Amino acid sequence: MSKIIKIFFSPSQTTKKVVEQIAGNFDSSGETYDLLHFDSAKEFEKDDIAIVGMPVFAGRIPKRGRERLSKLKGNDTKAIAVANYGNAHVTDALLELVTILKENGFDVIAAATTVSHHSIFDGVAVGRPDGDDIKKINEFAIKCQGKIDSGESLTSQIPGNEEYVAYKQLPFEIICDESFCSFCYDCISICPEKAISDDDPVNTDLDLCSRCTACINICPEDARSFSGDAFEAKKPAFEEANSERKEPEFYL
Numbered sequence: 508m509s510k511i512i513k514i515f516f517s518p519s520q521t522t523k524k525v526v527e528q529i530a531g532n533f534d535s536s537g538e539t540y541d542l543l544h545f546d547s548a549k550e551f552e553k554d555d556i557a558i559v560g561m562p563v564f565a566g567r568i569p570k571r572g573r574e575r576l577s578k579l580k581g582n583d584t585k586a587i588a589v590a591n592y593g594n595a596h597v598t599d600a601l602l603e604l605v606t607i608l609k610e611n612g613f614d615v616i617a618a619a620t621t622v623s624h625h626s627i628f629d630g631v632a633v634g635r636p637d638g639d640d641i642k643k644i645n646e647f648a649i650k651c652q653g654k655i656d657s658g659e660s661l662t663s664q665i666p667g668n669e670e671y672v673a674y675k676q677l678p679f680e681i682i683c684d685e686s687f688c689s690f691c692y693d694c695i696s697i698c699p700e701k702a703i704s705d706d707d708p709v710n711t712d713l714d715l716c717s718r719c720t721a722c723i724n725i726c727p728e729d730a731r732s733f734s735g736d737a738f739e740a741k742k743p744a745f746e747e748a749n750s751e752r753k754e755p756e757f758y759l
């Protein structure tokens with residue numbers, strides 16, 4: 508029987524949620540590779556079905572997620588690719604994800620862009636994925652099962668440019684309010700960039716930090732947040748410009 512392999516890089520957990528939602532439609536047990544933590548080589552079987560989710564970071568998949576995903580090899584393993592974004596733009600991220608998977612020996616059978624709560628600008632896509640999203644994601648998963656049964660690969664064209672938009676480091680600061688911090692060190696262990704000082708969570712190296720949001724999401728005291736003039740200046744206009752609802756798109 509096929510194993511369902513869930514693979515995701517999901518600092519604020521919504522990409523994980525989408526991957527799990529798709530996986531829940533398959534009547535199989537499986538394995539999970541959370542690329543915030545898993546950083547090793549692994550080869551999957553031909554019979555496995557991989558559901559691979561990446562968030563969109565400035566029109567690309569996150570650099571660290573890409574690097575870790577590149578260590579995972581398929582063996583003509585069927586894969587479903589999901590680029591999960593915050594209701595702004597996907598740009599080249601889904602094309603990038605599908606291309607890496609194909610280069611690494613996966614047989615991509617379907618792909619999707621899904622919309623989730625924006626992990627930086629928290630007024631955008633609030634509450635998503637919501638009931639309508641989940642319904643569409645479940646319908647997509649059922650179509651994916653049909654494609655797996657028929658042995659067909661992905662035929663739809665994926666939007667994006669082959670020359671991907673350049674990586675962009677966002678100028679926003681991440682701060683830790685020491686008066687809230689309980690010094691549990693969870694942020695230090697989860698940070699994929701080792702940007703937070705080993706013995707002082709208040710000290711974040713913003714040159715190393717990718718602004719991924721994992722530390723903000725894991726902090727039990729809400730001590731960590733985006734801050735600074737650049738962030739405050741951008742927030743209202745960004746939230747206004749991206750207030751109109753976008754819908755998930757599916758490619759078979």
Ligand SMILES: Cc1cc2nc3c(=O)[nH]c(=O)nc-3n(C[C@H](O)[C@H](O)[C@H](O)COP(=O)(O)O)c2cc1C
Pocket residue numbers: 516517518519520521522523562563564565566567591592593594595596597622623624625626627677717718719720
């Ligand atoms: C550094 C960074 C860059 C982002 N860039 C984009 C973007 O280009 N387009 C977009 O729609 N959303 C963007 N987002 C929002 C995320 O794609 C979105 O919130 C996604 O749901 C996050 O996934 P996660 O919950 O698995 O971390 C960005 C978020 C971060 C942290």
Ligand code: SF4
Pocket residue numbers: 681697698699700701702703711715716717718719720721722723
């Ligand atoms: S310090 Fe930066 S890179 Fe590290 S978890 Fe926080 S946002 Fe991500």
Ligand code: SF4
Pocket residue numbers: 683687688689690691692693694695708725726727728729730731
């Ligand atoms: S996760 Fe929050 S409370 Fe824990 S050390 Fe980091 S900032 Fe402090």
